[in-house]
Amino acid sequence: VESGQKKPNLYLIGFMGTGKSSIGRGLASRLDMTFIDSDHAIEENEGRSIPDIFASEGEAHFRKLEKAFVENGHPDHGCIVACGGGLVTQPGMIDAIKSRGLVACLFAKPETILSRTAGNRNRPLLNVDNPEEKIRKLMAEREKFYLQAGLCMITDHRSMLEVISHLE
Numbered sequence: 175v176e177s178g179q180k181k182p183n184l185y186l187i188g189f190m191g192t193g194k195s196s197i198g199r200g201l202a203s204r205l206d207m208t209f210i211d212s213d214h215a216i217e218e219n220e221g222r223s224i225p226d227i228f229a230s231e232g233e234a235h236f237r238k239l240e241k242a243f244v245e246n247g248h249p250d251h252g253c254i255v256a257c258g259g260g261l262v263t264q265p266g267m268i269d270a271i272k273s274r275g276l277v278a279c280l281f282a283k284p285e286t287i288l289s290r291t292a293g294n295r296n297r298p299l300l301n302v303d304n305p306e307e308k309i310r311k312l313m314a315e316r317e318k319f320y321l322q323a324g325l326c327m328i329t330d331h332r333s334m335l336e337v338i339s340h341l342e
């Protein structure tokens with residue numbers, strides 16, 4: 175897209191730990207676009223962290239906040255939006271983001287995701303006894319949503335810069 179034009183949003187979707195936020199941030203600075211992280215936007219709006227929201231109001235409430243973020247919580251052009259891993263799993267969400275811009279999905283194997291997310295307490299869904307099993311289960315449920323992206327990219331064994339240069 176040439177500069178000066180209204181650049182459509184680019185939505186990065188995919189499982190936790192596939193690099194949406196780091197890649198989105200890097201890409202936004204290279205393309206001179208605004209970076210938005212849906213989790214961060216929700217935390218700012220609510221004045222508390224994702225683990226707090228999950229603990230006090232539960233996952234279903236968090237999903238409503240994600241829906242509101244997509245429908246009227248962010249600009250409709252000029253942004254690279256890193257979407258929380260479960261954002262596209264609600265009915266209508268894939269179509270909602272596709273109608274607002276381009277959608278790219280980042281993938282990684284469960285082993286890679288496990289190593290990238292290990293020790294991070296900010297993801298309530300992976301705070302379980304067997305996170306690897308949980309990753310496999312969620313991934314199997316979510317694959318059909320992730321595969322609806324216009325562009326899919328595997329990030330295992332790829333550096334952030336490599337992924338960014340492919341998406342540029």
Ligand code: S3P
Pocket residue numbers: 188189190191194213224257258259260261296297298299
């Ligand atoms: C979630 C992913 C997280 C965050 C929340 C739930 C999910 O975002 O939205 O913990 O359901 O996959 P990241 O994908 O940015 O880690």
